Amino acid sequence: MSKEPLLTVKNLRQHFKISRNFTVKAVNGVSFQIYPGETYGLVGESGSGKTTIGRSIIRLYDPTAGEVIFSGHKISGALKKDTRQMLRKDMQMIFQDPMSSLNPRKKIADIIGEGLDIHKLYATPVERNAIISSILQQVGLSPLHATRYPQQFSGGQRQRIGIARALVMNPKLIIADECISALDVSIQAQVVNLMKDIQAKTGCAYLFIAHDLSMVKYISDRIGVLHRGYLVETGTTDEIFTSPLHPYTKSLLSAVPLPNPHLEKKRLLLPYTATEADYEGRAWRQVSATHGVLA
Amino acid sequence: MTDNILSVRGLDITFRTNAGDIHAIRGVDIDLPRGKTVAIVGESGSGKSVTMKAVTGLLDDNSRVNGGQIIYRVDGKEIDLLTLSQRELRRRINGKHISMVFQDPMTSLDPTMTIGAQIMEGMFLHQNLSKKTALQKATELLQLVGINEAEKRLKNYPHQLSGGMRQRVVIAMALATEPQVLICDEPTTALDVTIQARILDLIQIVQEKMGLSVVYITHDLGVVAKVADFVSIMYAGKIVERGTVEDIFYDPRHPYTWGLLSAMPDLNTTEARLYSIPGSPPNLLHEPPGDAFAARNEFALAIDEKAAPPFFQISATHAAATWLLHPDAPKVEMPSALRARIERLKEESGHE
Ligand SMILES: Nc1ncnc2c1ncn2[C@@H]1O[C@H](COP(=O)(O)OP(=O)(O)OP(=O)(O)O)[C@@H](O)[C@H]1O
Ligand SMILES: Nc1ncnc2c1ncn2[C@@H]1O[C@H](COP(=O)(O)OP(=O)(O)OP(=O)(O)O)[C@@H](O)[C@H]1O
Ligand SMILES: [Mg+2]
Ligand SMILES: [Mg+2]
Numbered sequence: 001m002s003k004e005p006l007l008t009v010k011n012l013r014q015h016f017k018i019s020r021n022f023t024v025k026a027v028n029g030v031s032f033q034i035y036p037g038e039t040y041g042l043v044g045e046s047g048s049g050k051t052t053i054g055r056s057i058i059r060l061y062d063p064t065a066g067e068v069i070f071s072g073h074k075i076s077g078a079l080k081k082d083t084r085q086m087l088r089k090d091m092q093m094i095f096q097d098p099m100s101s102l103n104p105r106k107k108i109a110d111i112i113g114e115g116l117d118i119h120k121l122y123a124t125p126v127e128r129n130a131i132i133s134s135i136l137q138q139v140g141l142s143p144l145h146a147t148r149y150p151q152q153f154s155g156g157q158r159q160r161i162g163i164a165r166a167l168v169m170n171p172k173l174i175i176a177d178e179c180i181s182a183l184d185v186s187i188q189a190q191v192v193n194l195m196k197d198i199q200a201k202t203g204c205a206y207l208f209i210a211h212d213l214s215m216v217k218y219i220s221d222r223i224g225v226l227h228r229g230y231l232v233e234t235g236t237t238d239e240i241f242t243s244p245l246h247p248y249t250k251s252l253l254s255a256v257p258l259p260n261p262h263l264e265k266k267r268l269l270l271p272y273t274a275t276e277a278d279y280e281g282r283a284w285r286q287v288s289a290t291h292g293v294l295a
Numbered sequence: 296m297t298d299n300i301l302s303v304r305g306l307d308i309t310f311r312t313n314a315g316d317i318h319a320i321r322g323v324d325i326d327l328p329r330g331k332t333v334a335i336v337g338e339s340g341s342g343k344s345v346t347m348k349a350v351t352g353l354l355d356d357n358s359r360v361n362g363g364q365i366i367y368r369v370d371g372k373e374i375d376l377l378t379l380s381q382r383e384l385r386r387r388i389n390g391k392h393i394s395m396v397f398q399d400p401m402t403s404l405d406p407t408m409t410i411g412a413q414i415m416e417g418m419f420l421h422q423n424l425s426k427k428t429a430l431q432k433a434t435e436l437l438q439l440v441g442i443n444e445a446e447k448r449l450k451n452y453p454h455q456l457s458g459g460m461r462q463r464v465v466i467a468m469a470l471a472t473e474p475q476v477l478i479c480d481e482p483t484t485a486l487d488v489t490i491q492a493r494i495l496d497l498i499q500i501v502q503e504k505m506g507l508s509v510v511y512i513t514h515d516l517g518v519v520a521k522v523a524d525f526v527s528i529m530y531a532g533k534i535v536e537r538g539t540v541e542d543i544f545y546d547p548r549h550p551y552t553w554g555l556l557s558a559m560p561d562l563n564t565t566e567a568r569l570y571s572i573p574g575s576p577p578n579l580l581h582e583p584p585g586d587a588f589a590a591r592n593e594f595a596l597a598i599d600e601k602a603a604p605p606f607f608q609i610s611a612t613h614a615a616a617t618w619l620l621h622p623d624a625p626k627v628e629m630p631s632a633l634r635a636r637i638e639r640l641k642e643e644s645g646h647e
Contacts, residue, residue, distance in 0.1 A: 046460060183339065187339065193571065217562060262641075264521040272489070
């Protein structure tokens with residue numbers, strides 16, 4: 001890893017105050033990097049802070065503490081106008097629910113074209129149409145779809161529209177939050193193949209948030225494992241799957257359901273019950289250039 | 296004879312839309328043996344949710360039931376649920392006998408009410424519990440579904456929870472009324488594998504303790520392998536293959552089932568591209584004349600264009616609706632990559 005990271009997240013904290021005596025500490029000092037053109041898989045328990053990390057990075061939330069550096073610019077804290085512009089263009093998010101993230105009253109062309117309009121990325125309406133047609137084709141839809149509305153598409157097609165909306169900006173980083181979880185297996189395969197093709201073509205990086213470990217293993221170069229708002233382990237996909245170190249990672253791997261009834265029915269899980277308190281003050285231990293674990 | 300607590304027979308449903316009638320359910324039979332788990336698997340839009348909404352009387356207003364029966368067997372009696380009014384279903388059946396966990400947790404949660412109030416609502420309605428007992432039970436249920444600081448969380452509104460937490464709240468609500476039949480529509484899609492495993496184990500424990508019967512809708516074949524006793528594969532409003540979980544995973548016969556099994560990566564998948572079934576499901580505004588899967592089926596026969604195949608029985612438990620099983624059909628084997636994978640799975644599990 002000699003390249004400069006595209007994204008550096010340093011000691012990110014994100015807390016939510018629910019009431020006077022209850023604050024949810026969703027993210028507790030998480031650090032990781034993503035390099036240009038790679039896929040970083042983020043996995044972890046439900047409620048462990050995966051979505052929150054994605055939303056804090058792209059500044060849908062204001063981080064409570066920590067630093068985020070993207071393309072050489074600090075994007076945490078107060079944002080200068082041109083940094084905000086750069087962020088809005090070079091970083092995109094694909095949301096989990098393709099239905100609620102697409103405005104039902106807008107035509108597909110306007111959903112996809114919104115970012116182009118805001119950043120004035122075309123000279124003439126003809127050019128705008130050409131860009132939108134080409135992106136629709138890239139994601140396996142037809143330019144004829146541009147004048148339709150979201151309800152007229154299936155779940156898989158809607159997810160492609162979400163991908164097209166992100167891609168049209170030619171981003172350097174795409175945050176994909178559970179973007180295939182709601183799709184059936186055959187369409188999951190289509191979408192994942194599409195994401196790989198696009199990466200090969202454009203060199204964009206993905207932060208791939210998911211809980212399907214078979215899919216994460218298949219698509220990721222490196223993986224981070226999150227538990228209770230702490231990053232407990234990170235490593236190459238191979239390191240995480242063949243030599244996991246943290247007990248939570250091991251427990252997670254022991255729970256991946258396999259399409260094999262005879263094995264599944266007698267499988268035992270490795271239990272794991274640590275809480276936030278167990279992680280406080282723990283030191284990070286780097287075991288190799290790429291593999292590290294919360295000791 | 297097996298004792299089926301629930302039997303769907305010849306269910307046929309159309310939706311009226313501006314564009315015309317959509318024949319969404321085209322003659323579905325499903326049996327749920329008492330105390331067992333049946334999984335329904337199929338692509339998006341195949342009719343899984345609609346079938347189960349028919350059972351709970353929650354079909355959309357533009358639906359029309361053209362025919363069929365949904366027999367619920369309780370206390371030695373048979374009730375055809377399709378003959379009950381929505382009101383009767385709500386009063387007599389839903390919650391107390393049959394509970395459903397919906398695909399999208401937000402549809403079952405009221406954004407303006409705390410989750411505690413919502414979990415307890417059903418208990419007050421069906422079980423006549425005191426406030427104190429209900430509160431205690433709600434706390435226990437949240438703990439059971441793996442939500443920490445349960446007492447504090449009861450005071451949260453839905454938007455203050457993560458996606459997976461919301462899903463677990465809905466499962467807690469469904470179990471709160473101690474039903475006989477639990478219908479789960481994609482209940483764990485938003486959950487990580489450890490919590491998913493915990494929820495599946497929890498459902499299994501309740502099942503053993505109280506003889507709960509479960510219908511499980513999912514497209515995660517790993518989950519099916521774990522929970523199901525029986526599997527029905529659904530395509531374009533029909534069941535196309537049914538069998539025990541072993542029949543379906545180790546000896547699939549329908550080309551559509553082959554496609555589904557091939558599309559799922561497992562931890563050994565390294566191919567540059569994942570397999571996906573070519574094409575897309577038919578538009579049921581214009582029902583295809585023959586086998587609805589023919590256009591996407593590389594093994595389709597000439598007759599598939601003309602006539603829909605009947606079920607061919609493979610064993611006492613296993614049947615599939617494909618002309619390939621007709622005695623006069625040419626011999627067709629499943630794709631070799633899938634065959635190799637099944638052999639590997641069998642080896643890994645120590646079965647021949
Ligand atoms: N807007 C918010 N207000 C209050 N609490 C929140 C908010 N968003 C998230 N949280 C809390 O932050 C924690 C982390 O939630 P997050 O959505 O990041 O989890 P996640 O890892 O994405 O989980 P899942 O896999 O279930 O989607 C949870 O305890 C959640 O209740
Ligand atoms: N109210 C409605 N009006 C018109 N068509 C409908 C209505 N409800 C469902 N349908 C159609 O009925 C078919 C079956 O839908 P259903 O929701 O049962 O699919 P599903 O198998 O549950 O899919 P998924 O895996 O995406 O949840 C689909 O083609 C759907 O578009
Ligand atoms: Mg999330
Ligand atoms: Mg459904």
